[in-house]
Amino acid sequence: MRAMPSGYTGPRPPQRPPAVESGYRHCASVDDLPPGQVERLYKRARLLQSMLERGIHLPQTLEHRLGITCFLEPSTRTRVSFEAAALRLGMQLISITAADSSLAKGESDRDTRLTLESYWPDTLIVRTAEAGLPQRWAMDATCSVINGGDGTNEHPSQALYDRYTLWEALGNYRTPTLLFVGDIVHSRVVGSHVRLAALLGTRVYLAGPPAWTTVEEKFAPWPGAWEVVDLESFLPRADAVCALRVQTERGAATGVSLEEYIAGWQLTAERLDRLAPQAMLLHPAPVNRGVELSPELVESPRSWIQRQGGNGQAVRMALLEWCQGVQW
Ligand code: CP
Numbered sequence: 001m002r003a004m005p006s007g008y009t010g011p012r013p014p015q016r017p018p019a020v021e022s023g024y025r026h027c028a029s030v031d032d033l034p035p036g037q038v039e040r041l042y043k044r045a046r047l048l049q050s051m052l053e054r055g056i057h058l059p060q061t062l063e064h065r066l067g068i069t070c071f072l073e074p075s076t077r078t079r080v081s082f083e084a085a086a087l088r089l090g091m092q093l094i095s096i097t098a099a100d101s102s103l104a105k106g107e108s109d110r111d112t113r114l115t116l117e118s119y120w121p122d123t124l125i126v127r128t129a130e131a132g133l134p135q136r137w138a139m140d141a142t143c144s145v146i147n148g149g150d151g152t153n154e155h156p157s158q159a160l161y162d163r164y165t166l167w168e169a170l171g172n173y174r175t176p177t178l179l180f181v182g183d184i185v186h187s188r189v190v191g192s193h194v195r196l197a198a199l200l201g202t203r204v205y206l207a208g209p210p211a212w213t214t215v216e217e218k219f220a221p222w223p224g225a226w227e228v229v230d231l232e233s234f235l236p237r238a239d240a241v242c243a244l245r246v247q248t249e250r251g252a253a254t255g256v257s258l259e260e261y262i263a264g265w266q267l268t269a270e271r272l273d274r275l276a277p278q279a280m281l282l283h284p285a286p287v288n289r290g291v292e293l294s295p296e297l298v299e300s301p302r303s304w305i306q307r308q309g310g311n312g313q314a315v316r317m318a319l320l321e322w323c324q325g326v327q328w
Contacts, residue, residue: 016120016142023325024122024144028134030156030195038200041318042164042173044328049314052088058317060090061326065122067091070112071148072098072128077285077309078148078157082125085316091122109133117142122324126150131188144323152186152250158284159192161315163200165308166240169280176239179205181231181265182292183212186247189284191218198225205238207231208265211255231265235274240304242282243267243292258291268294272302280304 019026026032033041051058067086071079079095086093096116098104103112109128116124123144126134131151138145149155167173184190184206197204206213206228213228235241246261272281281293281302289295298305321328 016117019138019141019143019145022142025323025325026138026141026145027156027319027323028138028145028147029154030159030192030199032138032156033199035199037322038160038163038173038196040328041160041315041322042167044318044321045161045164045311045314046168048089048317049311052314058088061321062086062122062324063090065091065324066120067093067123067125067320068116068119068121069093069095069148070097070101070116070124070126070128071095072103072109072126073149075127075148077312078127078155081309081312082146082148082157082316082320085313085320086123088313089317089320091320094121109137113137113141123320146319146323149188151188152191152247153188154192154195155188155284156192156196157312157316157319158189159196160319161311162189162193162242162282162284162308163196164315165282165304165311166280168307168311169304170239170278174200174202177205177237179207179229179234179238179241180244181207181241181267182244182261183246184208184228184244185212185215185218186250187244189244194219194222194226198222203227205229205234207234208244209256209261231271232274235271236276238275238279240280240282241267241272241275242284243287244284245286245288246291262291266292266294267297269297269300272297275302282308285309 069079069083083093121143125146125148127148128150131153134145134147134150147154147156163173166176170176180190193204204226206226219226283305287298289298
């Protein structure tokens, strides 16, 4: 913010330095990750996850640090896994939502953030319906800002742990052919995947009704990192197929009827029979069983959906450490 001219010459309140001067990093976007960082994050996530799964006490690398989660839209996975990740590494946590904070009384998001920053937290983790809010917060924040999903724009930690799941299952996170199906245009998950594919020098494939795959403008900055394909003919080429939730709250109801969607693009046992035998089924969830997927597929042998969600905790532990400047 530009300083306003003022005749005031009295004492000024103490100023907290900008985040980067204190050694914090942001993850408001996949664009905040340097090339090469993804593999380091994955190796750290795998180490922490294996310790957790073997009952080994985790290093308290975030002890004496304070995080505030600001979930201004509903969430189960992102909120709980970030909070679990932070608590497991010793971070102390406070959580607010839109409904139980003064946002409900009309306070602006900027005034809310400035108030939260006055308590000297080490990180703010924010989810919001407003595309661009986490990136705006990060511009002049005094602590790390992590994007837990902003409107139809980005969900960087989701994209990171989706590819981590490919690494776990297939031994490679860059080369597997990853196909997204459904409501592409409203998906912040795909927004981050396209950026992540560009960062890794690879490509994601997108299939769905024409009204939901009109993304030429949205993804124009990353040519080569995405391609719209025909679902039926592409299925045999996919190493992983990731269904997406139909985002009715973001306008998905226009352009395609639910009946049309289910007939043309729902992932059914018949459609999945066209996949290679080792190909995986993913979904960032929450799943609308019977819309994006036939209900029984969620818990079918091909499904990695529950493990994918669990991997969110592991990758978010590593991400929190990186954002706090923890050395590995
Ligand atoms: N995948 C995901 O962001 O889920 P939640 O909305 O439950 O956080």
